[in-house]
Amino acid sequence: MNFFQFVVVGSLAVACSAHLCLLSPPQRGTMMGINKAGANDCGLTTSPCGGRMAGMNPTYFKTGENITVVFQKNLDHYSKSTPGNFKVNLMMDNASTATATATIMDMGEPSLSLYSTSMMIPKTATKGKYMIQVVYNTMNPDTGVPPQFYQCTDVMLH
Ligand SMILES: *[C@@H]1O[C@H](CO)[C@@H](O)[C@H](O)[C@H]1NC(C)=O
Numbered sequence: 001m002n003f004f005q006f007v008v009v010g011s012l013a014v015a016c017s018a019h020l021c022l023l024s025p026p027q028r029g030t031m032m033g034i035n036k037a038g039a040n041d042c043g044l045t046t047s048p049c050g051g052r053m054a055g056m057n058p059t060y061f062k063t064g065e066n067i068t069v070v071f072q073k074n075l076d077h078y079s080k081s082t083p084g085n086f087k088v089n090l091m092m093d094n095a096s097t098a099t100a101t102a103t104i105m106d107m108g109e110p111s112l113s114l115y116s117t118s119m120m121i122p123k124t125a126t127k128g129k130y131m132i133q134v135v136y137n138t139m140n141p142d143t144g145v146p147p148q149f150y151q152c153t154d155v156m157l158h
């Protein structure tokens with residue numbers, strides 16, 4: 001990458017809002033162009049799932065299992081004065097309260113950085129249809145309204 005490209009990427013990050021993509025388990029809908037910052041498929045801002053409906057191919061997990069969730073900060077919009085975070089929520093597919101949750105702080109990693117977190121599914125969880133929702137809370141007042149980004153993936157607990 002030469003200096004000119006670096007400057008262009010940097011100024012885009014100022015003009016656009018931040019972006020999030022959920023890689024594993026794979027997010028609902030498409031996941032195109034994720035090697036570039038600002039991919040459309042990573043720029044979903046509607047709660048709870050970016051406006052994407054449940055799919056037909058859930059990922060199967062067992063209750064009591066320790067699972068790994070991998071997501072990408074597709075476009076960085078870190079604010080030093082108001083740092084944000086990422087929330088990973090396992091919840092019933094009607095978006096009721098979370099059965100398990102994990103929080104990862106945004107430390108200002110660059111666009112396209114990958115994050116991986118483990119999460120224990122309680123042994124006592126009711127079996128059935130769930131989803132994992134990942135929220136990028138940018139906390140950045142300059143991101144535009146709203147400053148949150150959403151992705152979901154379908155899960156079946158058995
Ligand atoms: C879950 O898995 C992660 C990653 O392999 C590991 O670091 C963590 O200790 C495990 N947690 C439990 C409670 O087993």
Ligand SMILES: *[C@@H]1O[C@H](CO)[C@@H](O)[C@H](O)[C@H]1NC(C)=O
Pocket residue numbers: 092094095096
């Ligand atoms: C979500 O579904 C569960 C299981 O069917 C039910 O117990 C719960 O009341 C529902 N919550 C909402 C907000 O509809």
